[in-house]
Amino acid sequence: MSHVAAGPVADAAPEPRAGRTLWLLGLGAAVRILATTASLVALFYVLPLEPRRDVPPVALLVLALVAVALLAILQVRAIILSPLPRLRAVEALAASIPLLLVSFASCYVVMSDASPATFDQPVTRTDALYFTVTVFATVGFGDISPMTQWGRAAVTVQMVVDLVVVGFGLRVVTNAVELGRERRAATRNAGAGRPGPAPEPGGDAEQG
Numbered sequence: 001m002s003h004v005a006a007g008p009v010a011d012a013a014p015e016p017r018a019g020r021t022l023w024l025l026g027l028g029a030a031v032r033i034l035a036t037t038a039s040l041v042a043l044f045y046v047l048p049l050e051p052r053r054d055v056p057p058v059a060l061l062v063l064a065l066v067a068v069a070l071l072a073i074l075q076v077r078a079i080i081l082s083p084l085p086r087l088r089a090v091e092a093l094a095a096s097i098p099l100l101l102v103s104f105a106s107c108y109v110v111m112s113d114a115s116p117a118t119f120d121q122p123v124t125r126t127d128a129l130y131f132t133v134t135v136f137a138t139v140g141f142g143d144i145s146p147m148t149q150w151g152r153a154a155v156t157v158q159m160v161v162d163l164v165v166v167g168f169g170l171r172v173v174t175n176a177v178e179l180g181r182e183r184r185a186a187t188r189n190a191g192a193g194r195p196g197p198a199p200e201p202g203g204d205a206e207q208g
Contacts, residue, residue, distance in 0.1 A: 029087050033094040044102045045125055051114035057107050061154060064103030065161065072096055072169065076176045085180025089173050097136075100165065104158045105132040111151060118151040119144055136162050 051057065075092035082088035105128040112123035121144065123131070131144045135158055146152045 025084065025087060029091050033091060036095050037098045040098045040102045041129075044106060044129065047106075049106055049109045049113070049125070051110050057110045057114060057154075058150070060110060061103070061107040061157070064107065068096060068100050068103060071099060072172075076172060079173065079176040080180045080183060082180055083184060085177040085184070088180070089177050092173065093170075096169075097165070100161065101129070101132050101136060104135075104154075105129040107154060108132065111154065115148065115150075118146060118148050120147050132158065135159060138162075 072092075075088075075096060079085050079088045079092060105125070108119075108123055108128040108131060109125055111118045112128070116122055121127075123144065127144060134140045135155060146155045
């Protein structure tokens with residue numbers, strides 16, 4: 001009787017430890033997400049964003065979009081290789097989206113400083129970040145509006161990029177999570193000596 005009762009207890013013992021580990025991993029991910037977002041916003045307010053004649057604002061925006069695209073590619077690869085792809089996907093989105101928003105906000109600040117007529121009012125860094133978030137969330141209040149052709153072109157690019165991120169980007173992340181889960185399952189099965197699918201019922205009896 002004592003041996004039979006010990007089996008379930010031994011099997012159930014790791015469950016609290018596993019739950020505690022997942023909780024700690026989630027807490028660590030939340031801390032990293034907050035730290036990343038806070039760092040990006042702090043850099044946005046600290047770094048110099050004065051316009052330069054030899055570097056047009058459009059070039060700054062293109063470089064920022066290339067950086068976001070490269071980061072997205074690296075994040076997709078990290079999701080696939082991660083032992084916890086879902087958690088890694090949340091971290092990836094939490095790093096990519098703030099970088100995208102800060103990049104457009106920086107571009108708007110430079111454009112407004114280079115040409116005050118770009119928007120219907122002078123745009124501070126807080127104004128630019130606020131405007132970028134409202135465009136991303138599609139809840140524009142109309143209190144800040146682009147007035148020049150370059151300003152409207154930049155905002156149009158942001159709207160298109162936002163649609164790509166929300167639609168195609170989320171789909172790519174979802175597929176990466178599924179690939180990561182399949183890779184993890186295949187690795188676990190190989191480690192347990194089950195590289196292939198389970199044998200059909202009665203297969204061992206036929207071989208005997």
